[in-house]
Amino acid sequence: MxxxxxxxxxxxxxxxxxxxxxxxxxxxxxxxxxxxxxxxxxxxxxxxxxxxxxxxxxxxxxxxxxxxxxxxxxxxxxxSAKGFFLVGIWFSLACFAIVALTIVFRYPLVGVLWSVMNRVPMKWKKDKSSVYGYDLATAALAAVFGARFIVQRWLYEEDYTGWLAFAKIAMGYPLWGLALIVVVWAIRRADKRIKQREAEEGPEPAEETDEQVEARLREKYAQTPDQST
Incomplete structure (x- = not known):
């Protein structure tokens, strides 16, 4: 990947x-x-x-x-030349709102995306410490979007087109790099805690297939005495 x-x-x-x-x-x-x-x-x-x-x-x-x-x-x-940066400014605000809401609703975006990308269940939801870590990682992403909006919006209002270009570049990958450090920490921490819990509690019982359920029910009914006689 x-x-x-x-x-x-x-x-x-x-x-x-x-x-x-x-x-x-x-x-x-x-x-x-x-x-x-x-x-x-x-x-x-x-x-x-x-x-x-x-x-x-x-x-x-x-x-x-x-x-x-x-x-x-x-x-x-x-x-206006500063209009060149307008979409990016409001896009940052929209992303900030969406990312922040995932924290409010207790489904931090970083944890959800990691589980979806790896096609694994969200077992970290059962561990408060792991949820807290993903909250911090998601908050780091929200902080990037929020900072980009606040700074670039101010530069836009002040008509500093040249500084807008500088801010757009400087607040791009460099800030994402810092946020990524928190994201990687949260993912590794949550995975480690999940493995520790599974080792302590033992493997979860496997879910029965439809065929297994049907066979078990047939066996149960076969062993039940006929009450009609």
């Missing part, structure tokens, strides 16, 4: 998502909004074609291009 870093494209994924942003800010400052938009979109298209020609996975480049295309459209519609 690929790691989170690999799934995001690694160092090149970071480059594909950040370089078009820098191109937009640079061209916009010298040539204006529309040249900046077309330059960013052009760079995004180039990355997709470049990866396809080299027969490399295009997912990181395509993901970056989609983000650039949506941001460019918003900037065009608003007629």
């Amino acid at each position: 690929p790691t989170v870093w690999e799934d995001m494209g690694g160092a090149m994924g970071l480059f594909y998502s950040s370089f078009p942003v820098m191109v937009f800010v640079l061209v916009n400052s010298f040539a204006g909004l529309m040249p900046g938009i077309w330059s960013a979109v052009g760079v995004g298209v180039f990355f997709v074609i470049f990866r396809a020609v080299r027969k490399e996975p295009i997912k990181p480049a395509v993901s970056g291009f989609i983000g650039i295309a949506i941001s460019s459209f918003i900037a065009y519609r608003t007629g």
